[in-house]
Amino acid sequence: MKQMLPQGVLSLALVLVSWSVQADQASDMQKMLNDQVMAKPFSVEDEAKLNSYIEEATKRGTPPKSEPSKYWRRGYTCNDLRRYSWNDYRDCSYYYRYYGYYWPY
Numbered sequence: 001m002k003q004m005l006p007q008g009v010l011s012l013a014l015v016l017v018s019w020s021v022q023a024d025q026a027s028d029m030q031k032m033l034n035d036q037v038m039a040k041p042f043s044v045e046d047e048a049k050l051n052s053y054i055e056e057a058t059k060r061g062t063p064p065k066s067e068p069s070k071y072w073r074r075g076y077t078c079n080d081l082r083r084y085s086w087n088d089y090r091d092c093s094y095y096y097r098y099y100g101y102y103w104p105y
Helices: 004-039 044-060 086-099
Strands: none
Touching: 044 086
């Protein structure tokens, strides 16, 4: 029994160190993700431009493009397309507002 006590203490110490390292890694990962999100530009002007395009297309009665973007993937939303192309983002947003759902896969 005397020999098991030091092994148990050693095991407990290793577990605590492991949790500490994981907490530090999680904190670093969260900071990195926050920095990535904040680095992406958000432009109110772009949103106004999008809304203007959608209003004009709706007035003209122009249906949205039914063919999805070549970058379209399962689980995406229109915001995911912004990194690839403004036109793809615009077309996706118009499709979503027109039909109420995203492009099929």
